[in-house]
Amino acid sequence: MASIVGVSSLYRSPCLELPKRALPYLSPSSEKPPFCGLRASATTRGCCCSLRSSRPTAAPPRLLVPSAVASPNSVLSEEAFKGLGDFSKSSLDGEEGEEEYYGSEEEEEEDAEGSAVGSEEELAIANLGLPEQLVSTLEKRGITHLFPIQRAVLLPALESRDLIARAKTGTGKTLAFGIPIIKRLTEDNDDRRISRRGRLPRVLVLAPTRELAKQVEKEIKESAPYLGTVCVYGGVSYNIQQNALARGVDVVVGTPGRIIDLINSNSLQLGEVKYLVLDEADQMLAVGFEEDVEVILEKLPSDRQSMLFSATMPGWVKKLARRYLNDPLTIDLVGDQDEKLAEGIKLYAIPTTATSKRTILSDLVTVYAKGGKTIVFTQTKRDADEVSMALTNSIASEALHGDISQHQRERTLSGFRQGKFTVLVATDVAARGLDIPNVDLIIHYELPNDPETFVHRSGRTGRAGKEGTTILMFTSSQRRTVRSLERDVGCKFEFISPPLMQEVLESSAEQVVATLQGVHPESIQHFLPTAQRLTQELGTNALAAALAHLSGFSQPPSSRSLISHEQGWVTLQLTREQGYSRGFFSPRSVTGFLSDVYPAAADEVGKIYLIADERVQGAVFDLPEEIAKELLNKQLPPGNTISKIMKLPALQDDGPPTDNYGRFSNRDRGSRGGSRERGHRSSRNWGSRDYDSDDGFRRGGRSYRTDNSWSRSSRGSNDDWLIGGRRSGRSSSFGSRDRGFGGACFNCGRTGHRASECPNN
Numbered sequence: 001m002a003s004i005v006g007v008s009s010l011y012r013s014p015c016l017e018l019p020k021r022a023l024p025y026l027s028p029s030s031e032k033p034p035f036c037g038l039r040a041s042a043t044t045r046g047c048c049c050s051l052r053s054s055r056p057t058a059a060p061p062r063l064l065v066p067s068a069v070a071s072p073n074s075v076l077s078e079e080a081f082k083g084l085g086d087f088s089k090s091s092l093d094g095e096e097g098e099e100e101y102y103g104s105e106e107e108e109e110e111d112a113e114g115s116a117v118g119s120e121e122e123l124a125i126a127n128l129g130l131p132e133q134l135v136s137t138l139e140k141r142g143i144t145h146l147f148p149i150q151r152a153v154l155l156p157a158l159e160s161r162d163l164i165a166r167a168k169t170g171t172g173k174t175l176a177f178g179i180p181i182i183k184r185l186t187e188d189n190d191d192r193r194i195s196r197r198g199r200l201p202r203v204l205v206l207a208p209t210r211e212l213a214k215q216v217e218k219e220i221k222e223s224a225p226y227l228g229t230v231c232v233y234g235g236v237s238y239n240i241q242q243n244a245l246a247r248g249v250d251v252v253v254g255t256p257g258r259i260i261d262l263i264n265s266n267s268l269q270l271g272e273v274k275y276l277v278l279d280e281a282d283q284m285l286a287v288g289f290e291e292d293v294e295v296i297l298e299k300l301p302s303d304r305q306s307m308l309f310s311a312t313m314p315g316w317v318k319k320l321a322r323r324y325l326n327d328p329l330t331i332d333l334v335g336d337q338d339e340k341l342a343e344g345i346k347l348y349a350i351p352t353t354a355t356s357k358r359t360i361l362s363d364l365v366t367v368y369a370k371g372g373k374t375i376v377f378t379q380t381k382r383d384a385d386e387v388s389m390a391l392t393n394s395i396a397s398e399a400l401h402g403d404i405s406q407h408q409r410e411r412t413l414s415g416f417r418q419g420k421f422t423v424l425v426a427t428d429v430a431a432r433g434l435d436i437p438n439v440d441l442i443i444h445y446e447l448p449n450d451p452e453t454f455v456h457r458s459g460r461t462g463r464a465g466k467e468g469t470t471i472l473m474f475t476s477s478q479r480r481t482v483r484s485l486e487r488d489v490g491c492k493f494e495f496i497s498p499p500l501m502q503e504v505l506e507s508s509a510e511q512v513v514a515t516l517q518g519v520h521p522e523s524i525q526h527f528l529p530t531a532q533r534l535t536q537e538l539g540t541n542a543l544a545a546a547l548a549h550l551s552g553f554s555q556p557p558s559s560r561s562l563i564s565h566e567q568g569w570v571t572l573q574l575t576r577e578q579g580y581s582r583g584f585f586s587p588r589s590v591t592g593f594l595s596d597v598y599p600a601a602a603d604e605v606g607k608i609y610l611i612a613d614e615r616v617q618g619a620v621f622d623l624p625e626e627i628a629k630e631l632l633n634k635q636l637p638p639g640n641t642i643s644k645i646m647k648l649p650a651l652q653d654d655g656p657p658t659d660n661y662g663r664f665s666n667r668d669r670g671s672r673g674g675s676r677e678r679g680h681r682s683s684r685n686w687g688s689r690d691y692d693s694d695d696g697f698r699r700g701g702r703s704y705r706t707d708n709s710w711s712r713s714s715r716g717s718n719d720d721w722l723i724g725g726r727r728s729g730r731s732s733s734f735g736s737r738d739r740g741f742g743g744a745c746f747n748c749g750r751t752g753h754r755a756s757e758c759p760n761n
């Protein structure tokens with residue numbers, strides 16, 4: 001698990017170049033010894049100071065930029081930050097050598113050498129010669145040492161290099177561009193322009209969503225309150241934004257749609273912009289946004305520094321970026337071969353069915369979030385609403401998507417940040433960039449559209465070195481997509497089963513206990529007399545009743561299938577003693593047995609699985625609660641036992657759910673009908689997915705992969721859910737209302753009739 005403390009780890013050979021060369025490069029007035037904070041290579045390749053600047057660097061007034069030593073394959077080691085992001089062994093699009101690239105092949109080898117002489121001190125922001133105001137505001141926010149991406153970007157950014165930077169989610173990319181830009185703006189203030197009214201912006205940061213734009217604005221404002229920073233985005237009145245721009249501004253952060261509107265109304269002039277940042281660059285350059293970005297770029301001076309940041313940079317982004325960037329330096333702290341997710345994120349995957357999804361969801365939240373914050377990602381706005389509504393019965397939750405008014409979106413996010421409710425159900429509008437403290441659990445209620453979205457969604461937890469958990473829910477038909485996801489993201493899921501009711505009850509109780517610990521002692525005093533009376537009357541039952549109520553279990557939990565996890569179903573086990581067997585024991589034996597003992601049970605039986613233990617002749621199967629009760633009261637033929645079970649025994653063929661199982665289930669005939677329809681719709685709906693864009697209207701999304709394998713499978717899975725989810729009620733009713741006999745005759749073994757109707761009788 002990565003830890004922020006990792007920052008204090010030592011790396012071995014500190015850069016020897018920078019102290020000599022970089023003094024003027026950093027703050028001329030600083031008396032602190034500057035250093036680059038990067039280990040010099042044990043080989044001949046040198047540290048960041050030898051990064052080649054292959055074009056003249058635009059030195060700001062009073063900043064002397066040293067002419068760097070040419071070293072095309074400059075290498076930096078990240079020993080000190082292991083866990084927060086490793087340097088890659090390959091370039092973003094595999095075209096090494098074509099461009100300057102920041103990564104190492106011999107890193108591991110180097111890491112084994114040398115002695116630990118670098119120190120926390122060397123990474124201390126206070127030692128870098130940054131403007132004092134900046135150092136002090138960062139320190140107040142607990143930011144005292146550079147994170148790896150910040151360290152890697154600082155010098156090239158100050159050298160005015162165009163950059164393409166990739167680092168994992170939550171590793172501090174905002175300040176990676178923020179710190180050098182703020183330094184330049186602060187020092188480039190000879191003419192006191194920072195306070196001048198009507199000054200035009202020198203920095204433009206483009207972000208794909210309003211929430212992200214606001215967050216970047218906040219980060220810059222908090223780090224440099226003395227700069228004029230204005231955020232412009234759609235969904236709110238123009239006036240306030242226009243007035244703020246008119247007063248004079250240093251940094252504009254915004255979403256493309258509103259920026260274009262403000263340019264067109266002449267409220268925003270970009271003629272003095274010196275620094276352009278595309279945050280979440282791959283999304284900014286995806287179809288739909290790219291045209292807007294191009295319109296904006298046309299308004300910018302060509303003599304500017306451009307920087308692209310994201311946790312994901314598919315190859316096409318880099319190719320496209322060449323059109324906008326000038327001899328860019330690529331800084332890649334992710335690498336193509338390695339896991340793309342931030343470390344410290346535990347990954348689980350859980351097989352579900354469309355009908356059991358919602359029940360499982362609330363159980364997962366209860367058991368895995370342990371009272372912390374959860375974000376549930378859905379594909380569509382409608383699903384976000386519906387899932388949030390369904391959850392609200394048991395857990396406080398709210399929905400966030402592009403159809404919700406901007407005002408409400410802001411209120412929702414702020415309520416979530418403040419912990420007023422603990423589950424946010426969102427479309428991918430919340431997948432990128434949002435930095436919300438203490439999000440412990442991410443649930444992909446629906447498979448993401450592409451691996452990049454999976455990385456960004458999951459990256460809302462495990463930020464800045466913290467731990468987090470991600471759970472992917474999938475149906476059996478989506479198994480292949482899950483495997484592709486593992487391959488594309490370089491991760492491995494641990495496959496889990498739905499939590500048992502006992503676990504849910506225990507977790508709920510624990511959370512209530514944690515909440516009780518926060519009750520103010522004075523409040524307790526008010527309730528003490530009643531508590532004492534109740535304890536005398538009811539003993540510990542009084543406290544248990546209070547816990548049950550506060551856990552949301554005033555009524556006993558409804559019965560639930562251990563197989564499908566659907567409510568209202570019970571899982572029973574049939575075992576047959578040796579010697580009573582009528583031949584080979586199979587699922588047909590179960591349906592035949594049921595039709596003899598209680599035909600209603602044979603009609604309604606759900607999934608049937610054989611017990612794995614070869615010494616036991618038996619199976620488990622699902623029945624509706626009422627039917628199960630009746631069956632348990634029936635007289636059974638000798639040698640047979642039926643009991644209600646609380647835990648599944650080991651089952652043959654991996655147990656539920658697979659595509660093969662349930663062949664003997666009546667209910668399954670319905671779902672097979674459903675899957676025909678799924679197949680029919682799967683490819684068509686891909687383009688019309690209900691995707692949120694910044695400005696609340698649909699934008700297309702680039703299909704990131706060229707081989708289509710991911711896209712195709714996720715298209716299928718997307719629609720699978722669209723149909724499965726919305727029609728879940730119908731799907732489950734197909735089987736149970738269809739009274740045709742789905743089992744096999746106990747007599748002749750053929751399907752379609754009961755033993756009592758067997759023509760062979």
Ligand SMILES: Nc1ncnc2c1ncn2[C@@H]1O[C@H](COP(=O)(O)OP(=O)(O)OP(=O)(O)O)[C@@H](O)[C@H]1O
Nearest residue numbers: 143145146147169170171172173174311433435464
């Ligand atoms: N040097 C630092 N020390 C401590 N905390 C930091 C440092 N730099 C950034 N942070 C904090 O780390 C968190 C994550 O930063 P940020 O949102 O910039 O990550 P990111 O890499 O842009 O993530 P994403 O890819 O999800 O957009 C923020 O809360 C930020 O304030």
